[in-house]
Amino acid sequence: MKEYYASAFNLKVESIHATGIPRTDLLFKINNIDVINLKKRYGLADKKIVLVALSYLEVKRKRIRRDINLESIQQSLGKKYFVVERLHPTLELHCDSPLKSLSAYQILSMADILVTDTSSILFDYSFFNRPILFFKMQEISRDDLYINPTELGYITSNESDLVAKIKEDPPPKRVWNNFMNNCQGNSTKNVINLINEIAK
DSSP: OHHHHHHHTTOOGGGOOOOOOGGGGGGGGOOHHHHHHHHHHTTOTTSEEEEEOOOEEEETTEEEEOOOOHHHHHHHHOTTEEEEEOOOTTOOOOOOOTTTTSOHHHHHHHOSEEEESSOTHHHHHGGGOOOEEEEOGGGSOGGGOSSOGGGTSEEEOSHHHHHHHHHHOOOOOOHHHHHOTTOSSOHHHHHHHHHHHHHO
16 A cells, blocks of 8 residues: 555655554444444344445535435335445535434444445445445546555446345455555554654
């Protein structure tokens, strides 16, 4: 991953310190029993939860929600599944999700499948080693991508394709091991130690 950060910030690779991402420390504190209890609290213990967490489209300097018909997807999947959306935090839209009071990591821990695009949330979700599906990647320029999406998950081109792939329940790809191996639950400590070392 160091080469991707170096390219993004126009730095030399040796200037990048692989400390891990501090926010991911919280993932290591998630308790499976708490997840089971969360599902029970929201009546989702017997459901396969599909989390839709797309980024946004930028039109005339305004960020807008990417078009996806959640009701149609839910209807096509049937009662076995529960489709929930997590909006990008920069979108000023009202969300009626019954899980809106939960943190991002609580929802990620409950989700059986993630549907996303260019959102970095996929890397956090990969901690759980569950399938990641990409939606309508043909709308996104490959010049905006550092990593081929097929290395991270499965590409779907439309809602019908997405529903079929969800029902297929494909095996997860090794995203966490391949791209997040510096995140071991002590990233915050690593950053603090690095700052102290630089400050000497």
